[in-house]
Amino acid sequence: MTATAIEHGPEHGHAADDHHHAGESGLATYLENTRRNRLGMWLFFASEAFLFLALLVTRFYLWRGPHGEVVRPELDQFAGLVVTAVLLLSSYFMNRAEVSIANDKRTDFLTSLLITAFLGTAFLVGVVVWEWGMFPGIVKGHLKPTDGVFGAVVFGMTGMHALHVLSGVILILNVWWLGRKGHFSGERHWGVEACAIYWHYVDLVWIFFYPAIYLIGTTIDVPH
Amino acid sequence: MSLFTLGIARGLLGQVLGMVIGMLLTCAVRILLGWEAWAAEPAWTVGAVCSIIGFLLGVGSLDDWLKWTKGIPTPLHHGPPVDKPAWTRYFSVDYNHKVIGVQYTVWGILLLMVGGTVAMIFRTELARSGLQFLGLDLYNSFIGMHGMIMIFAILLGVGGMANYLVPLMIGAEDMAFPRLNALGFWFNVPGSVLLLLSLFVGGWDAGWTAYPPLSARGPIGYQLFFLGVFAIGLSSIVGSLNLLVTLLRMRPEGMSLFRMPIFCWAVFATSLIQLTATQLIGTSFLMVSVQRALGMGFFDPRGILGEVSPMVGGGDPVLFQHLFWFYSHPAVYIFVLPGLGIVSELLPVFSRKPLFGYKWIALSSMAIAIVGFLVWGHHMFVSGYNDILRIPFMYATLLVAIPTGVKFFSWLGTIWGGKVHFDTPMLFVLGAISVFLIGGLTGPILATVPTDFPLHDSYFVVGHFHATMFGGFVFPFFAALYYWFPKVTGRMYNETLGKIHFFIMTPAFWVQTLGQMGVGVMGMRRRIADYDPTLGAGQIESWQLAVTIAGFAIAFGVMLMLWNFFQNAEVGAAAGDNPWRSRSPEWQIPSPVPEHSFPAPLHVVGEPYDYGLADAGYVTTASTGDD
Numbered sequence: 001m002t003a004t005a006i007e008h009g010p011e012h013g014h015a016a017d018d019h020h021h022a023g024e025s026g027l028a029t030y031l032e033n034t035r036r037n038r039l040g041m042w043l044f045f046a047s048e049a050f051l052f053l054a055l056l057v058t059r060f061y062l063w064r065g066p067h068g069e070v071v072r073p074e075l076d077q078f079a080g081l082v083v084t085a086v087l088l089l090s091s092y093f094m095n096r097a098e099v100s101i102a103n104d105k106r107t108d109f110l111t112s113l114l115i116t117a118f119l120g121t122a123f124l125v126g127v128v129v130w131e132w133g134m135f136p137g138i139v140k141g142h143l144k145p146t147d148g149v150f151g152a153v154v155f156g157m158t159g160m161h162a163l164h165v166l167s168g169v170i171l172i173l174n175v176w177w178l179g180r181k182g183h184f185s186g187e188r189h190w191g192v193e194a195c196a197i198y199w200h201y202v203d204l205v206w207i208f209f210y211p212a213i214y215l216i217g218t219t220i221d222v223p224h
Numbered sequence: 225m226s227l228f229t230l231g232i233a234r235g236l237l238g239q240v241l242g243m244v245i246g247m248l249l250t251c252a253v254r255i256l257l258g259w260e261a262w263a264a265e266p267a268w269t270v271g272a273v274c275s276i277i278g279f280l281l282g283v284g285s286l287d288d289w290l291k292w293t294k295g296i297p298t299p300l301h302h303g304p305p306v307d308k309p310a311w312t313r314y315f316s317v318d319y320n321h322k323v324i325g326v327q328y329t330v331w332g333i334l335l336l337m338v339g340g341t342v343a344m345i346f347r348t349e350l351a352r353s354g355l356q357f358l359g360l361d362l363y364n365s366f367i368g369m370h371g372m373i374m375i376f377a378i379l380l381g382v383g384g385m386a387n388y389l390v391p392l393m394i395g396a397e398d399m400a401f402p403r404l405n406a407l408g409f410w411f412n413v414p415g416s417v418l419l420l421l422s423l424f425v426g427g428w429d430a431g432w433t434a435y436p437p438l439s440a441r442g443p444i445g446y447q448l449f450f451l452g453v454f455a456i457g458l459s460s461i462v463g464s465l466n467l468l469v470t471l472l473r474m475r476p477e478g479m480s481l482f483r484m485p486i487f488c489w490a491v492f493a494t495s496l497i498q499l500t501a502t503q504l505i506g507t508s509f510l511m512v513s514v515q516r517a518l519g520m521g522f523f524d525p526r527g528i529l530g531e532v533s534p535m536v537g538g539g540d541p542v543l544f545q546h547l548f549w550f551y552s553h554p555a556v557y558i559f560v561l562p563g564l565g566i567v568s569e570l571l572p573v574f575s576r577k578p579l580f581g582y583k584w585i586a587l588s589s590m591a592i593a594i595v596g597f598l599v600w601g602h603h604m605f606v607s608g609y610n611d612i613l614r615i616p617f618m619y620a621t622l623l624v625a626i627p628t629g630v631k632f633f634s635w636l637g638t639i640w641g642g643k644v645h646f647d648t649p650m651l652f653v654l655g656a657i658s659v660f661l662i663g664g665l666t667g668p669i670l671a672t673v674p675t676d677f678p679l680h681d682s683y684f685v686v687g688h689f690h691a692t693m694f695g696g697f698v699f700p701f702f703a704a705l706y707y708w709f710p711k712v713t714g715r716m717y718n719e720t721l722g723k724i725h726f727f728i729m730t731p732a733f734w735v736q737t738l739g740q741m742g743v744g745v746m747g748m749r750r751r752i753a754d755y756d757p758t759l760g761a762g763q764i765e766s767w768q769l770a771v772t773i774a775g776f777a778i779a780f781g782v783m784l785m786l787w788n789f790f791q792n793a794e795v796g797a798a799a800g801d802n803p804w805r806s807r808s809p810e811w812q813i814p815s816p817v818p819e820h821s822f823p824a825p826l827h828v829v830g831e832p833y834d835y836g837l838a839d840a841g842y843v844t845t846a847s848t849g850d851d
């Protein structure tokens with residue numbers, strides 16, 4: 001099932017309460033809540049892993065040549081490499097954002113978030129415009145969704161992943177906006193942490209998807 | 225007070241608006257693309273997605289999160305709403321797990337009644353051969369509908385028991401994520417509405433398993449059905465996540481995992497399955513849905529080279545079966561593990577003896593959950609997958625019998641030599657064991673490849689799974705309803721009516737399930753509205769009639785139970801705090817349970833099931849003052 005913004009981290013918005021608990025016992029509650037949130041988040045990842053595994057299984061089950069060999073369609077290798085690099089780079093800036101807020105460096109935090117969101121958007125544009133060919137006036141894509149199992153699986157896998165990237169970008173922008181208004185601190189920034197681990201998770205998924213779609217198997221010509 | 229002070233009314237309005245907006249949106253996009261404005265299937269599909277969101281916004285279960293995105297803090301409100309009558313909290317978003325537990329249970333019972341009514345309709349059709357009043361397609365829509373509604377009802381019943389009981393049993397003030405808990409419940413309402421709505425846009429005639437290629441070509445009803453299942457699936461995922469965090473992080477000091485009430489172990493194992501496997505039914509249905517909507521040929525064998533051979537790029541319907549059963553076999557353990565937990569929970573109370581082999585029961589639930597992931601192929605012996613696969617799937621399936629047997633023996637060991645009290649809950653527990661035994665014994669017959677060949681897709685399978693699901697869920701669920709009714713309402717149900725219910729329902733159920741198996745062996749197939757009256761040497765019609773009559777008797781028994789509860793919820797005899805002399809934490813506090821269940825943190829001082837041993841306490845709720 002797809003991720004919706006609600007699922008990202010149960011109660012991740014506790015971040016919003018960051019400034020409203022004061023004192024020692026407030027902090028203890030906050031820390032215990034964060035431990036629960038963290039566990040919830042990891043369980044959510046475990047759940048999502050099954051969705052992505054199902055898609056990987058589908059890919060290896062369906063992409064078979066006439067003699068049962070593992071095959072893949074011809075895609076734009078350059079596009080694949082570029083979007084992958086962009087996404088991996090974005091994870092670095094996400095990490096920088098988290099480290100910055102942990103050290104109360106707000107300006108760095110905000111800048112890094114914006115860079116992450118920008119790179120995430122670049123990834124999305126790369127996939128949708130370059131690889132999918134959504135706007136044939138700009139770039140003509142290689143495959144259509146209706147091109148048998150090749151179209152179905154490429155669009156299914158990249159589509160499901162893109163949906164997660166999109167929700168991640170929205171989340172990052174939300175955190176950025178709250179951060180600008182003065183939310184989060186070195187001590188209390190579960191909202192940022194949730195956003196960061198979600199982003200790394202989505203990245204990790206791509207590390208499995210990219211070779212499955214672009215690298216493994218012999219290429220096969222897909223007629224239209 | 226207007227109707228729209230009730231969250232559910234606002235939600236349903238939101239659902240209608242969402243549907244309309246979604247449809248208009250689809251038309252608008254199509255006009256922009258230069259296509260014909262109206263196309264029924266995309267309009268209904270997008271409309272249905274928007275209708276789920278519309279409901280959630282309308283009912284108000286997203287309010288707090290929306291505020292968080294704007295940085296507005298939202299302290300949790302405890303207690304009934306301040307400006308409305310107290311009863312309205314049951315019809316609106318409420319964050320107390322006891323309210324949510326009741327909401328789950330009541331919604332589950334409602335669905336049970338709807339699903340039962342559907343079953344009575346097609347059972348009447350089957351009482352005689354020939355077609356009486358249902359057409360072939362409508363009949364098939366009805367059996368699928370019956371199956372899926374009942375699955376929803378079971379998931380809701382499981383959610384109800386888990387949400388109400390788990391925090392009480394571990395002495396937690398609430399679930400770990402109260403808002404997520406409410407959301408988990410409210411997903412179910414738009415989901416059920418979509419499922420019922422699907423009947424009016426053509427229905428879906430492939431049964432609850434919805435195999436392509438039929439489901440990829442049938443009426444629009446399939447899309448609504450898929451989305452309804454999606455909503456329920458999301459509920460399962462967030463609900464189980466919440467339960468796992470609650471169980472792992474909110475136990476009181478001293479309550480190690482092996483000192484939890486045994487029901488908590490059942491919920492733990494169930495939640496692990498729900499959290500992970502549910503994704504697979506979602507994915508497989510989503511794939512059929514996009515195959516229909518966008519022409520993505522996951523399961524369409526035609527391929528891109530069309531008639532040219534060898535075919536390249538063709539999809540495979542068997543893949544759907546793998547993905548689907550990877551959820552749907554473990555799902556049967558979602559249905560039964562909590563029920564079996566109830567059996568283990570109640571037996572010691574009514575036998576006044578310690579639970580025999582606590583650790584073994586706890587671990588057998590985990591073992592069933594884990595092995596359950598490795599046996600899905602037993603539904604596919606005749607699907608045409610690689611022959612070799614049949615062998616490991618057969619042996620893996622037979623392996624499940626071991627942990628299941630462990631449970632049976634420890635139940636027997638618990639009753640053995642006990643001072644057994646035959647109150648209604650205990651009767652239902654014993655009924656559950658007898659019925660589950662019938663179901664469990666027919667499992668290996670189906671799991672053995674040569675015997676499955678003739679029995680597959682016959683009514684024998686129908687008999688098998690009704691016995692397992694009644695024994696594993698329905699009977700224990702009813703036992704739980706009778707048992708915790710005094711805790712929830714503070715009143716006692718009528719014991720005589722309860723016993724009558726039991727003595728009508730149990731023999732009727734035996735007739736029903738054995739009758740289903742019997743007609744299956746005679747050659748009656750599943751999912752066919754008509755049958756040959758000469759089957760079974762001309763006996764089949766009388767067997768079918770017996771099954772139908774038994775079905776009506778069960779329905780009558782259920783009505784009796786609901787009437788009993790309805791009558792006594794407000795005016796029944798006061799039950800007292802602990803009518804069953806249970807040791808479990810929820811019985812050590814007043815009935816009905818106050819808003820904040822426990823006045824002070826629990827102290828765990830002993831083992832949970834030491835019934836009959838002198839001076840052996842389990843928990844104390846009073847603060848002892850030394851900390």
Ligand code: HEM
Pocket residue numbers: 433556557559560602603621622624625628663664666667668669670671672676679680681685688689692693696
């Ligand atoms: C734990 C309780 C159980 C439940 C709730 C349960 C439920 C079900 C259900 C719902 C089906 C039918 C699925 C369909 O619609 O096609 C089914 C079929 C089957 N069950 Fe069970 N079952 C249980 C236990 C067992 C056990 C213990 C075994 C074997 C040892 C078993 C073996 C099978 C087999 C092989 C089939 C497939 C029959 C066929 O379609 O040919 N089940 N079960």
Ligand SMILES: [Cu+2]
Pocket residue numbers: 552553556599600602603
């Ligand atoms: Cu199974």
